[in-house]
Amino acid sequence: MVFYLQMEREILNLINNSSEVLIITHVNPDGDTLGCASALKSYIGQKADILIQIKDNFEFPSTYNFLPFLKEAKNFSTLTDCYDLIITVDVASIDRIINKARTIFEKTENTIVIDHHKTNSGFGKINCIKGGVSSTAEVMFDLFEKLNINITQEMAVGLYSGLLTDTGCFKYESVTPHTFEIAQKLSESGINTSQIADLCYTNKPKNMILFQNYLVSNAVFCLNDKIAYTLITKDIIEKYGAKDEYTEGICETLRSIQGVETAFVLKETAQGTKVSIRTKELDATKISSKFQGGGHKRAAGCTIKTNINSAKEKLLEEAKNLLNYD
Numbered sequence: 319m320v321f322y323l324q325m326e327r328e329i330l331n332l333i334n335n336s337s338e339v340l341i342i343t344h345v346n347p348d349g350d351t352l353g354c355a356s357a358l359k360s361y362i363g364q365k366a367d368i369l370i371q372i373k374d375n376f377e378f379p380s381t382y383n384f385l386p387f388l389k390e391a392k393n394f395s396t397l398t399d400c401y402d403l404i405i406t407v408d409v410a411s412i413d414r415i416i417n418k419a420r421t422i423f424e425k426t427e428n429t430i431v432i433d434h435h436k437t438n439s440g441f442g443k444i445n446c447i448k449g450g451v452s453s454t455a456e457v458m459f460d461l462f463e464k465l466n467i468n469i470t471q472e473m474a475v476g477l478y479s480g481l482l483t484d485t486g487c488f489k490y491e492s493v494t495p496h497t498f499e500i501a502q503k504l505s506e507s508g509i510n511t512s513q514i515a516d517l518c519y520t521n522k523p524k525n526m527i528l529f530q531n532y533l534v535s536n537a538v539f540c541l542n543d544k545i546a547y548t549l550i551t552k553d554i555i556e557k558y559g560a561k562d563e564y565t566e567g568i569c570e571t572l573r574s575i576q577g578v579e580t581a582f583v584l585k586e587t588a589q590g591t592k593v594s595i596r597t598k599e600l601d602a603t604k605i606s607s608k609f610q611g612g613g614h615k616r617a618a619g620c621t622i623k624t625n626i627n628s629a630k631e632k633l634l635e636e637a638k639n640l641l642n643y644d
């Protein structure tokens with residue numbers, strides 16, 4: 319029993335013995351990373367800060383405004399250097415910690431990585447990683463439960479939001495009876511699950527929907543509709559004033575079309591072309607890993623360091639090979 323709980327106990331000891339804790343979300347934060355950061359901050363209390371990694375400007379997806387403590391989160395310009403413990407939530411690799419945060423992370427002795435990405439190599443001093451589990455929220459719930467930590471209603475709001483959004487409303491393959499069991503327990507804490515679902519899904523900016531409709535209308539289909547993709551150019555981003563969060567869900571929409579096996583969304587960025595991959599049967603990481611990316615079986619991503627058109631060609635070539643021989 320003692321050995322079984324060793325990792326969990328070490329995490330608790332580190333949290334208890336630290337005086338300043340920094341919780342780091344991944345770049346382009348989603349409901350899982352933000353929900354987990356919110357829940358963890360709620361548990362740790364005053365001595366914990368959240369860093370939401372947003373490049374250039376400080377704005378996180380307004381959808382998640384309702385999550386406790388996010389309004390007082392740090393950004394790169396308000397981040398100080400006084401932490402003796404860093405905890406990353408839902409961060410798949412050290413490359414996903416950027417700018418000043420990376421420097422701080424690398425010189426901090428005590429680091430904890432809490433995650434559910436199979437591709438996570440375990441870059442922390444302590445790694446609480448359950449690859450393939452539905453969400454980091456699920457990993458975190460189990461961690462709290464093993465440590466007999468009472469999950470308050472405030473913590474449950476964040477955890478439920480992570481669970482709901484990372485499972486696509488309990489639709490994905492990663493959902494198990496245990497996932498539902500967690501949802502049940504969170505619901506029993508007294509949170510308003512239907513209100514959380516509304517806040518996550520029926521509260522989108524107008525331009526986000528218009529932008530997404532444009533991209534779906536302009537999708538290209540090939541290989542007998544097995545592949546669908548759409549291109550997000552800088553012009554389109556500018557036209558709709560699109561924030562990073564506006565691309566959320568487009569790839570899933572393309573994948574939801576009958577006959578489509580693999581969907582791509584390609585986006586022009588300063589670093590090259592950012593690619594999202596969603597599949598029905600194919601292991602999406604087989605494609606993303608060709609371009610040093612990562613992710614899950616049905617949802618993966620990578621950045622191809624070329625312009626959008628040549629990135630598209632490279633990607634289609636890989637996808638066609640995999641689809642033909644699989």
Ligand SMILES: [Mn+2]
Pocket residue numbers: 350351408434453454484
């Ligand atoms: Mn996640």
